[in-house]
Amino acid sequence: METWRCATYVNWDVAGTTTSGTIADGLSVVTFDNTLPASTIGRATSRFNGTANGSCNMATTVWYLDEIDVQFRDNPPSVGFNWEYGPASPSFSEYDFESVAAHELGHAHGLAHRIAPGEMMHFSISNGSSIRSPSGNETDGGLAKMAYSTVPLCLTPSGVSGPMIALVPGSCALPLPIELLSFDAHVHGKEVDLVWTTLSEANNDFFSIERSTDGLRFEPIGQVKGAGDSHEARLYEFTDKDPLSGFSYYRLQQTDLDAHYAYSKVVKIQMETKDVFIDILQNPVSANTLQLIFDSPEPCLATVEMYNAAGQKAGNEILDISSGKNLPAIDISYLAAGVYLAKVSCGSKTVVLKFIK
Ligand SMILES: [Zn+2]
Known part of the structure; x- marks a missing residue:
């Protein structure tokens, strides 16, 4: 509403709630609707009115916008359709409500679809994208419509006392801090x-x-x-x-x-992903415990393979490493005294460390 009011001074305002949902019944209604066609996420219906008046005739009478009905798609989240109501940008699983609302009100203003990617009245909008302001062309279109709607002659639609009185600049409330x-x-x-x-x-x-x-x-x-x-x-x-x-x-x-x-x-x-730091805390090892130190930016499932001096596999451990500093202790009481190599992997990082028991 404010996007169009502030761009063209169109004199739309919001009334109270209603139980009426009928299209083209003389009452403008904005509603959510779960019966819109599958690929439609918003729909605007405009009803125009005009009555020949005095020296005017039907040929010279300008049709006056008398009613707007806007429906927005309303599906449960299970259907996989989500609105981003703003002010945040929509994610790739969301459609931008403000963009669609402004687009539908563009229709209500009398603007048709265009093939103009990136502009508000383009015929479609993708999930994850937002176009929240009218382009210069679109504002000009809205202003041209306003020029019709505020002309005092040949415009006496039934039930309406006269043409629209445009808002004055400064009266629209769009915050532009x-x-x-x-x-x-x-x-x-x-x-x-x-x-x-x-x-x-x-x-x-x-x-x-x-x-x-x-x-x-x-x-x-x-x-x-x-x-x-x-x-x-x-x-x-x-x-x-x-x-x-x-x-x-x-x-x-x-x-x-x-x-x-x-x-x-x-x-x-x-x-750049931070490097994983892996080392042995104390070497030679004491009390039959191999004390390792990990400093990892992300959690990992670390593997520790131990080999004796003859190159034979002597032990195997898997460690649940969380992000940050970790000091896991491995029981190596079953290993004979001697020199060992530990091949330690965490994420994409692998180191080979020597320790003496
Ligand atoms: Zn449209």
């Missing part, structure tokens, strides 16, 4: 540098930097103070000094002085 020009993450040695720029800021309190391993569940890892109000480009930086190994996702949460917040897009980076 900052204009975020860019947000990027770069791997820099063992650290991750996050850099973002704002073009303008209003009422901006602070940024929270959030990190995720799966792009869905984010945790805050730091804060950077905002400028409050600014009308010039500003550069911000934050360094994640202790990044996760493998893939990580980052986003910004921007919080206003009145505690409203919004999220940036999500960026993804890949760190």
Whole structure:
């Protein structure tokens, strides 16, 4: 609603709830519906009205949008269909509700489908993608429709007292606390540098930097103070000094002085996987116990194969290693005194260590 209201000043507003779900009954209804066709995730139906008036006739009467009905797909999760209601970005198993809602309201505005990938009125949207603002063409289309809908002549639809009165600029409530020009993450040695720029800021309190391993569940890892109000480009930086190994996702949460917040897009980076450290803690071994040390970024099922000086296999162990430091002890009381080699593997790392009993 706010996307279109703020782009075209279309005078739509929201009334209360209703039990009516009928299409084209004079009452505009937005609802979830589990009877939409299989490949349809949203549907808008518009009813136009127009009555010849005075010197106007049917040929000169502009048809006035009189009713909008929008239905959104409503399936239980077992069907494998999920909405992302925002403000987060949709994952690959989700469809973006805001994008589809804005698209359907584009139809309600009188815009048809286009073959325009990446634009809001493109005929389809993929799971995992979001298009939440109209393109310049689409805004122009909406404004052209507004020019019809607000003309005071030849427009007296039945039951409507006159043409639509457009909202005035400034009356739409879309919060635009900052204009975020860019947000990027770069791997820099063992650290991750996050850099973002704002073009303008209003009422901006602070940024929270959030990190995720799966792009869905984010945790805050730091804060950077905002400028409050600014009308010039500003550069911000934050360094994640202790990044996760493998893939990580980052986003910004921007919080206003009145505690409203919004999220940036999500960026993804890949760190080199940290090496696994494996060694023997004490050598020669004491008290018939082989004490190993593991430092692993990820859990592993480690194998320990022991060979005697003649190269014969003398023992075999499997160890459940968790991430971080582990100090597992292996009972080697059954081994005769002598020199041994231990071949130890954890994940993709294998080392051969010599020990004396
Ligand atoms: Zn459509």
